[in-house]
Amino acid sequence: MELLVIVGVFFLLCAVFFIRTVSKKKAVDKAVDVDKDDSYAFEAIGALFTAAERSFYGVLTQSLKDNYVLLGKVRVADIIKPQGNLNRSEWQTAFNQISRKHIDFVICDKDNLSILCAIELNDSSHNKADRAQRDAFLSRALSSANIPFVEFTAKRSYVIRDIQNELHQFLAQQSSQTPSADTKICPCCSSQLVERVSKRGKNQGNTFWGCSAYPKCRYVEES
Known part of the structure; x- marks a missing residue:
């Protein structure tokens, strides 16, 4: 049994x-x-940019020299990532904050496609509380990764010289320019050193020399 x-x-x-x-x-x-x-069934959205973004894209293209590459609709998680010292849960939480966000435009070095700055075009929708909160988060996140974040207000027309002046301090780190006699060279990778301003920490507001090949090379020295 x-x-x-x-x-x-x-x-x-x-x-x-x-x-x-x-x-x-x-x-x-x-x-x-x-x-x-x-x-x-799926259907094409049509143009990659809205009419306002397409107009500004044309202005940006005219404002940049041939030694830059302009990319649009870039996923934030493709240009920054959570720091490696986080535990798995913290890393995933931080990643979730950026995984579904995009930047309107990203300017890169033509030679190595290193990121020089991120650009957001703000129309009236950015005045809403949730959009303002998103923009503030992006500014903090990109700043923590030492990527300049530039915001422009959408307009009917733009002055190219004004755009160039606004971007000049960030694009001055272009590494493919021919070095002059007084150009400082990175001792680690032989790229040019560019003068930057610390945006956080105890040295906030102070200038320093950083490698133009950042983030591939993270060499810095006091100005």
Whole structure:
């Protein structure tokens, strides 16, 4: 009698295991079928930029020299990441804060595509509380990664010289320019050193020399 009970329990466990295995396989097959299902219809959004963004993109293009690359609609998580000293939970929380956010424009060095500055074009929607909070977060996040964050107000027309003047201090770190006699060279990677201003910490407001190849090279020295 005891043997029959043991055998019965064994077959019951086998049946449960079989049912669960079949159920999982059906779920996987269903997920695969969704990928193969052509009943889902999509349509193109159209232009990558809004009319205001397209207008400003043209102005930015005219404002930049040939030694820069202008990118648009860049995911924030593609230009910054949580610091490596965070534990797994903290890292994931920090990543979630940036994973679904985008920057309107990013200016890069043409030679190595290092990021020189991030640009946001603010229309009237940025006056709303949630948008203002988002912009403030982006400013803090990019500043912590030493990436300049420049905000422009959307207008009907722009003056190219004004745009150039606003961006000059950030684009002066262009590493592909021909060094002059008084150019400072990074002792680590031989790129040019550019003068920058500390935006946080006890040295906030003080100037220092930083490598133009940042973030690939993080060499700094006192100004």
